[in-house]
Amino acid sequence: MTTSIASKNKTDLARVHLLGIRHHGPGSARSLEASLKEIEPDIVLIEGPPEAEALIKYVQGPPEDPSNSEEAADADRLIPPVALLIYAKEMPKLACYYPFAEFSPEWRAMLYANQSRIPCRFIDLPQSHWLSMQSKQKQSAGIDQVLSNLTEADKIRLDPIGTLASLAGYEEGEVWWEQLVEQRSDSQIFEAVSEAMTALRTAVREDEEEERSKIDEDKQIFDEDYYIEPLREAHMRTCIRQAQKEGYKSIAVVCGAWHGPALAQTVKAKDDNQLLKEKLKDLPKLKVEATWIPWTNSRLSFESGYGAGITSPGWYEHLFHSDKGSDTTLSWLVKAVKLLRAEDFDASSAQVIDAVRLVESLAAMRNLHHAGLTELQQALVTCVLSGNEMPLALIEKKLLVGEKLGHVPAEVPGTPLMVDLQKTSTRLKLKQEALEKLLELDLRKPLDLERSSFLSCLQILGIAWGEKQKKKIKTSTFHETWKLQWQPSLSLAAVEASIWGKDVRQAATARAIDLGSNSPTFAHLVDVLSLSLDGGLLEAVEKTMTLVGERSATCFDMGELMEALPVLVGIARYGNVRGHNPQSMDTLITSITERIIVNLESTCLSLDEDAARRMQRQITLMEEALRLFNKKELLEDSRAVLHRLASKSNIPALISGRSAKLLYECSYLSQEETVRLMHFALSAASAHSYSGQWLEGFLTNNAQVLIHDPIFFHIVDDWIRGIKTDAFQELLPLLRKTFGAFSYSERRQISERVQSPGKTALAETSARADDDRLLTEVLRTVQLMLGVNHDHQ
């Protein structure tokens, strides 16, 4: 819409074209481009943070000269999605993002201005004011909280076009915009939008006045918006006047549709100036910095400086690139079907045709001129996917989000996270070197502790500068070894990590919480917890602890819980090295262990061999963890269960054997009782494979019992002797596996014991048989089993 703002000289009136758009709206982006081409303005003013004005120059399209082919296309330039990041220099926690997609109207406007070589300015209220208002609030609320606190009026303001669309029965603003465009020509559409906005604003204002009279003091978000909106609009009007004063003749103003009517209002310059002066004078002056950072499509859905985000950027991109009308439907369905086929779903062209017909019919039934995403998805499910919605989830990321990471050229000054990373590295005397290097840390020294936390934070952020080495000796809990190596790709990782926050700790916290809430497995979640603790991220520790508690309560895989125990116990024992209070961890471990104890026996009843082998390891982990944890009752209870596992014949032999071993080694079971169990397992009535597996469970990492305890040796010896040749051949691999895992010296000792005359039943028998040939054969077999080559004297 074209309007005039009061100006002293009537004859010298500049034309001001107010182009009210929908942030991230591909429909308005297209209309906007068309209008700009028609208007041919000599300056473009955009609702955006003035502090970032110097960064507009980086917005360039792909090089036009196609002869430079691929290299040119890949030239180091800004590639959306990217975001302008404005942050307070002294307090980078205070920051604001302005994300842009390729189809964002503001992006198109900057591009147009740069390509037409006309000036382009940001005219919104400077972020230095905005951020300093935020800093005055006691605590800046998280986005979730902000969104849930929104009043009806706030929501309308955030997406007024969406509001109008839903009033018109459209689920989505963009489809409605398309319809508007069709009813009017492109150049008229901004007028239509402005008319609608005027009506909407009046309605909202009345509402708000009423609300305000009821609202209480601490609803700050509401208050802030209430004060800030008129300020922003006054500022924008002032900037427009400034451009007029400078003699620009045709001024294009690109702003959220909501502001259109306010900018068209005739307000005296004096009044605007006074309002600004009065309201801003008490605010501290904040120094802010701005930079471009890469953004991702999925993060376009976040709320930001441009209000509410969008949930399906992939769909918007499609709308932006495709021609209007039914072609949108067809090409979208074809795209979807292609992706489905790539996921191995059958989808024929005939079905696509049916889907197109259903989309049209559905739109007609719903009184829509254009089908939207809803209709398209429903038709896909109904006609192509036999009513099954699951496959849609598989292609959702590619189709709806169209996951992409933007790119920022090296010439753009760095992000706060990168700056913080640099600063912290310097402070902690960590040099970024390409050469691999070992770093020994003593966590009792504050500097070393901080270094360890810092490196752990970087790990959480995917900036793999340091790698913690596994501890060789378990005793020294204060000692850590890190392998450090800086690679160029890490700079990129740091830029990418910038979307998580403004400094390393804050970003690592956000990332850890995100990782934790999306953990695929319980064990992974526990790892995140452990990393958060290493990073000293108490907020993340607290959140992930809660998650661990919640997930453990609904996790029915006892094995997963058992594998997590050592890590949790480690945290409980050593957490205080890092200043974490382990009290809540104790409670958590106790409750998890109690659950395991209750369920362990029934879990063990139905395991195949692989699962039993895992379980054998898991009960070992649990027993070891609980020994460290050292809570008497818990240990007693868990051992009582192990005792049952050891005694019952319907439990897999591996597990019974292992349980017996664990219990014998901590003296829970007497030698007598253990011998009884072994006899039982190796008794003639048991299948050989059962006995063999029992032995594997009992003897793994437990050679000493054979070497030093004649009774056990005797039983095993007897048993092996009793096996018939055929069966022995079959058992051999299993036995070799068990015995072969012993160390060489252990195997030697056992072998010697077999040979030493008089001492063992085996030798006695052989001697009695007085058959040298037999003895030789037996010994060869034993050697085969043990895998040692022992010269037979």
Place this chain on the structure above:
Amino acid sequence: MEATTDLLRQHAEAQFKEELSQLAAVDKRQKPPRWLLSPWAVLTYLMGGKLENGYEISPKYIGNKRIMEIAVATLTTDRALLLLGVPGTAKTWVAEHLSAAISGDSTMLVQGTAGTAEEAVRYGWNYARLIAEGPSMQALVPSPIMEAMKLGKIARLEELTRIPADVQDSLITILSEKTLPIPELGSEVQAVKGFNIIATANDRDKGVNELSSALKRRFNTVVLPVPATLEEEVDIVARRTEALGRALELPAEKPALEEISRVVQIFRELRAGATLDGKTKLRSPSGSMSTAEAISVMNSGLALAGHFGDGDLKAEDLAAGIVGAVVKDPVQDSLVLKEYLETVIKEREGWKDFYRSLRHLI
């Protein structure tokens, strides 16, 4: 208004005759060939609503309107419609009402069973006549589907997946060519505009006779979900219990919403395998715990209360029905129910009566 007769159960088009004619009277929108109502009016008939003249249409399907829109839109594109879902999600119910509203006739029905023969889908012969007169149109006994093709109406096919695979195959020609060849007569029946098929199938007891992909492709599939929220399900059960109670002339008091809500909660929790607050994980029984079963629990409870109790619906009247619905496998399911009683119901405030009556029975 619902007409009263002595019939135990009337066809939808008879029971809701008044509603259908009121709708027809105000319906000015375009109708597909041979439809008695426009798609809009069919939708209103299903979902309920107030007409311009103030007449109130009762809701038949309680749930997401979008789903019914897809079903109706499918029929306007003359693609066959397959209603898929776990037992008791109103598949049969919706199919009957759709055909009543569109064709004014919900009786052209093939009930699918393992024994359904080709004759039931295509045509059979009157053998006396066949022998006396030789093959002729007069000697032919048309199936309900053939009948519907000739009349341009909707035919219904219940439990499609129970029909043997070779019989299913004979549907393919009907659906793709819209003709039914009669090789014995060297002739065919061509479907008149307005003909279509609504099939229902249960996706829980799978593997009965999986649909061939060729047949699957000829249907648009709409899945009827289990009710999304407790409120929605309570609403369904309350309305249906009341309507059925009236139809069966059950003597008890109108069921208290409170009791319905508790029964539905039990059903939903066991079905979902978690308590409503999401705090406790539960094991699900082997049965389907469908809404339809919740309705029948309420009804038998009402009957018990009416005939043997004091007319007031109590937990003990409902308990037997609940146990019946949960315990399909006497060993596994009783364990499941016991565990649920001990870990959830027992602790729940104000549920003592349910705990006691149920504990008593298992």
